[in-house]
Amino acid sequence: MILTIRQFTRIFKSSKLVNDTSSSIGGSPTIQGPDQYELLTKIGDGAFSNVFKARDKTTGQLVAIKVAQKRAQIGNKKKQVKCTHVLKEVQIMRGLHHPNIVQLVHFTESKDDYYLVLDLCEGGELFHHIVRLTWFSEDLARHVFCQVAAGVRYLHEECGVVHRDIKPENILIESLPDQSEFGNVKLADFGLSKVIPGTETLTPCGTMGYTAPEVVTDQQYSKSVDMWALGCVLYTMLCGYPPFHGDHMIAKVVHGNYSFTSPWWDPISASAKDLIVHLLCVDPKQRFE
Numbered sequence: 001m002i003l004t005i006r007q008f009t010r011i012f013k014s015s016k017l018v019n020d021t022s023s024s025i026g027g028s029p030t031i032q033g034p035d036q037y038e039l040l041t042k043i044g045d046g047a048f049s050n051v052f053k054a055r056d057k058t059t060g061q062l063v064a065i066k067v068a069q070k071r072a073q074i075g076n077k078k079k080q081v082k083c084t085h086v087l088k089e090v091q092i093m094r095g096l097h098h099p100n101i102v103q104l105v106h107f108t109e110s111k112d113d114y115y116l117v118l119d120l121c122e123g124g125e126l127f128h129h130i131v132r133l134t135w136f137s138e139d140l141a142r143h144v145f146c147q148v149a150a151g152v153r154y155l156h157e158e159c160g161v162v163h164r165d166i167k168p169e170n171i172l173i174e175s176l177p178d179q180s181e182f183g184n185v186k187l188a189d190f191g192l193s194k195v196i197p198g199t200e201t202l203t204p205c206g207t208m209g210y211t212a213p214e215v216v217t218d219q220q221y222s223k224s225v226d227m228w229a230l231g232c233v234l235y236t237m238l239c240g241y242p243p244f245h246g247d248h249m250i251a252k253v254v255h256g257n258y259s260f261t262s263p264w265w266d267p268i269s270a271s272a273k274d275l276i277v278h279l280l281c282v283d284p285k286q287r288f289e
Contacts, residue, residue: 034108034115037065043124046191053120063105066116070109086114089191092161100151102172102188121186123173126233129182130168135240135264138272140182144171145234147185152230155193156223156289164192166229167210168236196222209242213254213282224284231279238272239264243280256282 037054044051049068056063068086093104093116106117123129126144130136136144148171155161163170166187174184192205206215212228214221235243235258243258252258258280260273281287 034065034106034110034117037063037117039065054117062120062122064118064120066114066118068114068116070112070114085191086116089193090114090116092159092190092193092195095159096155096161096190098151098154099184100147100186101154102186118188119174119186121172121174121188123176123182125169126171126173126185126237127168129173130237130240136237138238138269141234141237141272143182144185144237145230148187148233149230151187152226155187156226160195161190161193162196162223163187163190163226163229164194165189165206165210166226166233167207168233171233208249209244211253212284213256214284216250216253221284224287224289227279227287227289228281228284231276234272234279235276238268243276254282256280 036057038057039052039054041053042050043053043064049066052065052067054063054065055061090104090107094107097103102121103119104116105119106115108115108117148166152163152166155163170187170189172186172188173182174186194203206212206225206229208216210229210232212221212225215225232243239261241264244252246252260268265273275288278286278288
């Protein structure tokens with residue numbers, strides 16, 4: 001059975017661990033932000049954080065503010081969230097300056113929360129546009145892919161950073177698209193990123209369905225895990241569903257068991273399929289860099 005990206009995400013999306021005292025997405029916020037900013041609407045959420053559209057009270061500039069809780073509700077007990085996780089994200093983002101990467105504008109904290117003030121990308125997540133359009137034309141997929149790849153190249157070659165969680169939800173469109181045409185595309189969410197210049201790491205992380213074989217099998221891995229994830233994103237854009245889904249997903253990932261299923265892939269060019277094949281290569285040494 002072929003799962004759409006909407007169905008896939010519903011099945012594998014992590015359960016929420018926080019007591020969400022803010023409003024639902026699109027509603028008015030009920031939490032307090034930094035004094036300099038007025039929180040307008042909630043535009044996203046995660047396990048330990050919420051993202052709001054906000055306005056700088058002095059300049060009127062619109063921004064996104066990620067509010068990361070220092071303590072999260074798990075069951076009936078309060079569990080301390082590791083401060084180093086958010087602080088490492090901030091440390092990495094402070095060194096990133098590229099047109100295809102979301103910029104950290106400002107960072108501050110209160111007694112209960114961290115506040116990451118970020119570029120506002122009014123066009124929202126790539127994920128929602130795949131759901132809206134069902135699949136992308138090759139031209140549109142190329143437009144998005146080349147920009148994300150440029151951001152990844154900058155991370156790898158100039159910063160020594162591996163993102164480790166590239167997926168449609170973490171790729172943002174800077175401005176509202178005109179029908180099916182997108183403008184600038186930016187890579188976001190560096191909560192799992194790590195600096196590994198010229199070395200390998202072993203920490204398992206990422207999102208199932210976009211995670212490379214060497215990660216799910218607990219082997220050492222390098223920046224090439226981001227290339228695998230790029231292959232998954234490109235595949236998903238072109239047909240509307242991810243390459244690895246359904247039962248026995250880990251086994252499918254480990255063996256690179258995916259297919260270009262007819263009729264969805266019949267009109268796709270051989271060059272696009274060839275790029276995916278070289279990105280979704282089980283052996284990281286043979287994978288495109």
